[in-house]
Amino acid sequence: MVAEQWTGISEELRYEIGESNHKNWIEPLECLGVSDGVVRFRAPSRFVGDWVKRTYHDQIFSRLQTIGTDVTRMEFIVGEPAQRPATATATAASTVNKSGAGDELQGAPLDGKYNFDNFVVGKPNELAHAAARRVAEGGPVTFNPLFLYGGVGLGKTHLMHAIAWELKAKRPDLQVLYLSAEQFMYRFVQALRDREIMDFKNLFRSVDVLMVDDVQFIAGKDSTQEEFFHTFNALVDQNKQIVISADRAPGEIKDLEARISSRMQCGLVVDLHPTNYELRLGILHRKAAQFAQSYGSIKIDDGVFEFLAHRITTNVRVLEGALQRLFAFSSLIGQEVSQDMVQDCLSDMLRSSERRVTVEEIQRKVAEHFNIRLSDMLGPKRTRTIARPRQIAMYLSKEMTSRSLPEIGRRFGGRDHTTILHGVRKVVEMREQDTQLNEDIELLRRLLES
Ligand SMILES: Nc1ncnc2c1ncn2[C@@H]1O[C@H](COP(=O)(O)OP(=O)(O)OP(=O)(O)O)[C@@H](O)[C@H]1O
Incomplete structure (x- = not known):
């Protein structure tokens, strides 16, 4: 062929x-x-x-x-392909099996574009970025593991790859292994099948930095979890760095064994928060510069970036996809990217991003989360266990919907708009000091956006 x-x-x-x-x-x-x-x-x-x-x-x-x-x-x-594509990938680590059979401990390929230079930092991801930078210095292990979590497409994989690239450049002496939890499981099953479990253990325990992406994947997979737990412990005992990512905090991963979840919380657990407008705008500018390298420089009308950052809010991957489509389209027809082109070319994406959560959905989700009855959320009870979730639901309704305070009040059992305003302000205040509350709110936001 x-x-x-x-x-x-x-x-x-x-x-x-x-x-x-x-x-x-x-x-x-x-x-x-x-x-x-x-x-x-x-x-x-x-x-x-x-x-x-x-x-x-x-x-x-x-x-x-x-x-x-x-x-x-x-x-x-x-063997290595004779010719690599322009976006060539590199492998994170390879090491030779002690048996001498030449079996490789191969990591997943790393994307050359996912480096720190291309990662845009803003308020929602600054802590995760700082922690990733620290690990990437390759100095003495300060927190183990580093656990990065956040919703879909918020940059977890990008940061993991960036750590791996940086470590490879700064500390070529270290064996850095990056792979997905799914690959970990596959390797494990393969080792069981081929009766090479001791080799598997030796190989995984010989790395200096182990990075496992999407660890929620192993939840509920008992023997893989067990093996992961032992690998994890063996590496931590040898003071080797571990970096893990997941779509939610360790304690929230359903069917993840309690001992694993608690081990993962021993290090630093950081959250990539949903993006804000400024961050999305920054990312769009950075990605446009990247795309210009492959499509050539393309003129983009004023206001297009702002419009996209405003309208596509959930997932950076979707935002990036939208921009890429505009670049491809514009270079095909040889025209600049105008507002009209955005409407024509991205109508499907814009339509799906129009989906807005409703106050009723928020009330239901919050009531479920705090295990209270929906009727209590809307009713007159003022005990703390009811009033606090109610205020959180008011806050989320203000943040996530375009309803006015009086409209929200009407949906909360006919309350006055000043009550809603009080509730919203109270939550804003509490968020400053209460990390648990912050985590609850971010989780709820993610659940509502998904
Ligand atoms: N802060 C950022 N700066 C630049 N690019 C970003 C940023 N955040 C996300 N991206 C881009 O968004 C895309 C999706 O990011 P990534 O794959 O890292 O997400 P993820 O959190 O691992 O998602 P998933 O949960 O689906 O695994 C990538 O192309 C990445 O480069």
Whole structure:
């Protein structure tokens, strides 16, 4: 099969399996051709080859068949592809198995764009960024583990990659291993199957820095959790740095064993808060500079960035996708990005970002969270256990909906707008001192936005 055909298939897969999966698994492959019904690829490690075979076999085969290539099997040989794409990825760590079999402890590929220079810092992520920077210095371990958490697309993976890149540059002597919790599980299952569990343990315990992304994935997977716990303890005992990310705080991950969750809280737990307008604007400018490198410089009308930062509020990935689409469209038709183009080109994204939470949804979610009855939330009771959640719901209604204070008052059992204002102010005040309350509010906000 000629290389161009594989490039086409690879591009189609990018859309089907998503940018990040594509980058991790498909991009590192080099197609060597087809003969006697066998399609051969060069893959950077056996691990990548096995994963592709297990996960993307059907998608790859059906595409090969569509272009008339008759294949019955795929084979992988291990080695670095002769040519790497422009956005070449690098692996975080590799080390040789003590058995001498040459089995590699391969991390997930790192995205070259996810570095500290490209990470925009604002109020919502400044603490997470500072903690990541500290770990990336590679000095003595100060907090172990560093646990980064936050909602979808807020920059956890970006920060993890940035730490890994920085460590590789500053401390090339360290074995830094970055992988997703899913890959950890896959390696573990593979080791069990191949009766190589001792090798697995030795390999994982020999790294200097272990970084595991999306750790919520192992919740409820008992033996993987168990093994993760032992790996974790062994590394902490040797004073090796661990960095973990998840979509929520350790204590909130359902089905995560209590001992693991409490171990994870021993270090520094930091939250990436939802972005604010200024941060989104900063990110848009930074991404535009990045896109200009691939699409060439494109003129963007005044107000377009502000409009996007204002309208697409939930997820930086979506914001970035919107900008990329505008760049692609503009370079195709050779016109500058105008407000009209934004409306035409992004109508679907703008429509879906129009979904607004309602006061009623907020009341329901808050009542559920604090385990009180909805009727009490709306009723007259003034005990603290009821009044506090009620004020939180008032605060969230003011923050997350466009309802006026009198409108919110009406939805809270016909209360006066001054009562709502008092409730909102009270919560603003309490947020300054009460970290638990802050965490509750951020969690509720995330749940409501998802
Ligand atoms: N502060 C930031 N500065 C620059 N880019 C950012 C920032 N935050 C997020 N991004 C970009 O948003 C996209 C999504 O980020 P990332 O994949 O790190 O999110 P995540 O929190 O790991 O999401 P998920 O929960 O889906 O794993 C990436 O392209 C990343 O570069």
